[in-house]
Amino acid sequence: MKKKEGKSDADSDDEPDYFQYKIVVLGDGTVGKSSLILRFVEDYFGKSYKQTIGVDFFVKRLQISPKVQVALQVWDIGGQSIFGKMINTYIKDSHAVILTYDITNYNSFADLQDWLRLVQKAFEGKKMPVMALVGNKTDLFHLQAVDLKSHKGFADTNKLYSFFASARTGDQVNMVFFKLAAILSGVEFKKEVVQVSVSTISFA
Numbered sequence: 001m002k003k004k005e006g007k008s009d010a011d012s013d014d015e016p017d018y019f020q021y022k023i024v025v026l027g028d029g030t031v032g033k034s035s036l037i038l039r040f041v042e043d044y045f046g047k048s049y050k051q052t053i054g055v056d057f058f059v060k061r062l063q064i065s066p067k068v069q070v071a072l073q074v075w076d077i078g079g080q081s082i083f084g085k086m087i088n089t090y091i092k093d094s095h096a097v098i099l100t101y102d103i104t105n106y107n108s109f110a111d112l113q114d115w116l117r118l119v120q121k122a123f124e125g126k127k128m129p130v131m132a133l134v135g136n137k138t139d140l141f142h143l144q145a146v147d148l149k150s151h152k153g154f155a156d157t158n159k160l161y162s163f164f165a166s167a168r169t170g171d172q173v174n175m176v177f178f179k180l181a182a183i184l185s186g187v188e189f190k191k192e193v194v195q196v197s198v199s200t201i202s203f204a
Contacts, residue, residue, distance in 0.1 A: 019185045020071045023177070024091055024129075025113045027100035028108040029078070032136040034168035036100065037076050040177050043170065055090055062181055065188075071182040091122040096130040096180045099160065103135045104143040109150065116158060130183055133160040134176055139168045 025033045034056070041058045056076040063069050067145065077090055091097065099117050101108040112133070133155045135146065155162040159177065165172040182189040 001058065008055070016067050016069050017185075018069050018071070019181075020073065020074045021092060021095040021181065021184050023096045023098060023180060023191065024075045024077060024094040024097045025100055026077055026091075028102075028105075028111050031054045031100050031102040031105070031108045032167045033100050034076050036134065036136060036165065036173055036176075037074050039167045039170050039173045041074065060177075062178060064178060064181050066186065068185055068187050070185055072177060072181060087118055088122045091119055095130050096132065096182075096183055098132045098134055098176070100134045100136055101146065102137050102138070103146050103164070104137055104140050106145040109135075109154075112154065130180060131160045132176065132180060133158075133162050135164045136167055138164050138171060139166040 007057045016104075025037060027033055035060055055078065058074050058076070059071060060074070061069060061071045074089060075094070077087070099112045099115055101112055103109075116131075119129070119131070133151065134153055152162065154160070161183070163176045163179075165171060165176055167173060179189050181187075
């Protein structure tokens with residue numbers, strides 16, 4: 001959804017464009033969905049595991065170019081929700097979906113096929129949302145159970161944007177969300193904007 005606000009036709013060109021998008025993060029329990037989101041939204045990492053029951057959502061505003069501001073509504077879907085009756089409702093109006101797995105847990109990667117089918121079912125007959133694949137926990141690379149070829153193959157086959165990240169260290173986490181925001185709003189993605197804009201982001 002695009003929200004464009006201006007004082008008048010005369011000065012509307014000087015006003016930034018405002019976009020609002022819903023991003024849903026899916027994947028098995030313990031893959032670090034909540035940790036990724038909290039690292040992005042609050043730059044926080046909790047050392048103890050707390051299972052998400054049902055759904056949580058967070059909002060963060062980004063300045064991704066001088067003339068474009070984006071509000072991301074990020075939905076954290078509990079891993080057990082794959083069996084829930086409401087899962088289609090959570091997914092169906094999303095603009096982007098992030099499929100997340102733990103690089104040290106092969107089963108969490110294999111289960112992404114089921115999560116992908118849920119998205120495809122929710123958008124049956126409609127345009128699919130922007131889709132991304134995130135391999136989380138790269139700080140545990142020495143325990144890697146999913147090889148790069150498998151990750152890349154799944155991403156390429158299903159036309160997913162591909163990322164690796166670590167919620168623990170924060171490595172590449174902002175990159176994931178900034179790039180999706182840029183893709184959704186049609187702005188050319190520049191890596192340097194991620195570093196500059198992080199300090200100027202406001203919270204909802």
